[in-house]
Amino acid sequence: MRITLNDVAKRAGVSRNTVSLVVNGKYDKVKEETRERVEDVIQEMGYVPNFAARQLTGKRTKTLGVILPPLRNAFSFYNMSEMSSGISDAAGAQGYNLMFFVCNERFKQGLNIRLLKDSRIDGGLILDNGRLVIHNIEELERDEIPFVILNYRLERPKTNYVAIDKEHGSYLAVKHLIDLGHRRIGFINGSLPQHIEERFYGYRRALDEAGINLDPECVVTVTEGWVEKTGYEAADMLLELPQPPTSIVTSSDLIAIGVYKRLKEKGLRVPEDISVIGYDDIPIARYQDPPLTTIRQPYYDLGVKAVDILMRFIKNRDQKSVHESIKPILVNRASCSYPPR
Amino acid sequence: MRITLNDVAKRAGVSRNTVSLVVNGKYDKVKEETRERVEDVIQEMGYVPNFAARQLTGKRTKTLGVILPPLRNAFSFYNMSEMSSGISDAAGAQGYNLMFFVCNERFKQGLNIRLLKDSRIDGGLILDNGRLVIHNIEELERDEIPFVILNYRLERPKTNYVAIDKEHGSYLAVKHLIDLGHRRIGFINGSLPQHIEERFYGYRRALDEAGINLDPECVVTVTEGWVEKTGYEAADMLLELPQPPTSIVTSSDLIAIGVYKRLKEKGLRVPEDISVIGYDDIPIARYQDPPLTTIRQPYYDLGVKAVDILMRFIKNRDQKSVHESIKPILVNRASCSYPPR
DNA sequence: TGCGATTATATGAGCGTTCATATTTTAAGT
DNA sequence: ACTTAAAATATGAACGCTCATATAATCGCA
Secondary structure, three states, X not given: OOOOHXXXXXXXXXXXXXXXXXXXXXXXXXXXXXXXXXXXXXHHHOOOOOHHHHHHOOOOOOEEEEEEOOHHHOOOHHHHHHHHHHHHHHHHHOOOEEEEEEOOHHHHHOHHHHHHHXXXXXEEEEEOOOOHHHHHHHHHHHOOOOEEEEOOOOOOOOOEEEEEOHHHXXXXXXXXXXXXXXXXEEEEEEOOHHHHHHHHHHHHHHHHHOOOOOOXXXXXXXXXXXXXXXXXXXXXXXXXXXXXXXXXXXXXXXXXXXXXXXXXXXXXXXOOOOEEEOOEOOHHHHHOOOOOOEEEOOHHHHHHHHHHHHHHHHHOOOOOOOEEEEOOEEEOOOOOOOOOO | OOOOHHXXXXXXXXXXXXXHHHHOOXXXXXXXXXXXXXXXXXXXXXXXXXXXXXXXXXXXXXXXXXXXXXXXXXXXXXXXXXXXXXXXXXXXXXXXXXXXXXXXXXXHHXXXXXXXXXXXXXXEEEEOOOOHHHHHHHHHHHOOOOEEXXXXXXXXXXXXXXXXXXXXXXXXXXXXXXXXXXXXXXXXXXXXXXXXXXXXXXXXXXXXXXXOOOOHHHEEEEOOOOOHXXXXXXXXXXXXXXXXXXXXXXXXXXXXXXXXXXXXXXXXOOOOOOEEEOOEOOHHHHHOOOOOOEEEOOHHHHHHHHHHHHHHHHHOOOOOOOEEEXXXXXXXXXXXXXXXX
């Protein structure tokens, strides 16, 4: 049997309430001497307040729920870790604990939404891995549970989101190449449907601005498994074009690494023969040969910002919903140069 | 105000108990017709049982707590993700949810142990990142909270752990090189104190078995930041030895990649001039040039096994404590060969 | 010394469930 | 139809806390 408030009270010879006051740090309401006695007993008995009981009286749980997609299909581990660190630091700074709920397949049936609804948490952060969440989002809204969606733009009047501006990311990449003089830019697009779309828009916008015609042949879209192998294969498609591109924009560093590999096999040098640009700035990007120019996605900041927004809603539910973007930045290393000839 | 059992009961014109029975799937105790009516109302009102209230009555929470070290200092993201996937799959298979608690600095003061003690979870999985946990472990034992420590061998009569056998891992690596004919084997050791020790033992054992004298100069130990840079620098130290090794055993793939880099700069070919062996088998290992021979650590299995053990203890507390090892395996790719000359 | 004003502590109800138990309804058997 | 058993449903307490409130102890000051 676990130690309860009552056990402590009895042992210390005081009432439940007094112990409660001590536990909750209401030191001005209890005599110094009594407080010390109670604290000693708490220490000695190893008392920890029962979360459920406290919760039942309507107290804040001081914990945030984070819903993650199944880890195996998660977007880059690195991004996810960065984001989690941001969430963790920001929540910790406000004295909040975190519960990470990892979805499994049952997510579709709404079981995970329950985890946010059953009063274990003060608010939720939902990392969307596509569209899964949409099925149950109205329930959260109806129950007025504060939540923020990360990494996906869900345009609903009562829904908050923070997302990285993928459009801007690929715009930056393409613009960089155009500035270097490239006119024929291959694009290996990938990831979630929404991201694919946004990335494509960024690509197109940069091209448009420079008055370059978009050649659909230059765009390879991969809808899953965006790892080295994907890049390796997609590079092949691009290189076999009648008029191959002088540069390749990718949608992940891993893809770029796969591209590197294929290029090397074909005897093409980066960046002399062909420029390559990554996406994510994962730790190994800088150690590639040549060091990979890439787009850094501030996932840490994404996490921090999401927590900030969520906290605002926890403290005051009647806010206007927040839709925020975080801009990626270009990390210029050595894999891009002027086009050959 | 959130919907309660009572609200549902009133609306459905039945008693609390009936609704409770339906919610808990005790279908044999309630008439089909009533059940359907109640289920409709639940659906309609979006009722979700209050976790705290249910918990208060002593029910299993059907959730496991996972304590993770601060993500930023975590060991390889990849390993951690693998492990989390294992945990997640195994827990999910038994209908259990997961709460990941990410430690922050306050961990030392025992605040995170509270998360395991406050009855939110049925049991805990603690990923140790060194020694942090030790301070509070007695409290968990005293309260008879089922828990398992992952990745660290904490030898206590009432404590369970599952750890990957690092000793065996480096033994395998060194043995592999010895079998190829190497006699002078550099060793870049790293990670947590306990792991460093175990790895060293494995290294020594393989050497002993082959009757090779251990030359302390060949062992470089790095106590933090085991990333590419570390490998790059450690490689330097080894190469500058009067009699440089013909092969290098590392303690992470990232280190091995750093080693590759330095070797290439020095014009040394892998494996013709020098053999290199990694540790972890992270996804990019196979895409290195040459593909990296490495030691695969079954972190996924570690997670699964930990959950299995924990479940046993949840179901029956009076078990003998379990100390288990998981053996890494050698993944033979192309970075090791016969020594030169 | 005693009275009100503080300050310190104690008490009772209630939070939303789940049990154990009590009550009602239905069905079965004579 | 009438008892009895079984099935279906209802009720009250309990879980361990936190509030609002009640009581007791302490103090200042006439």
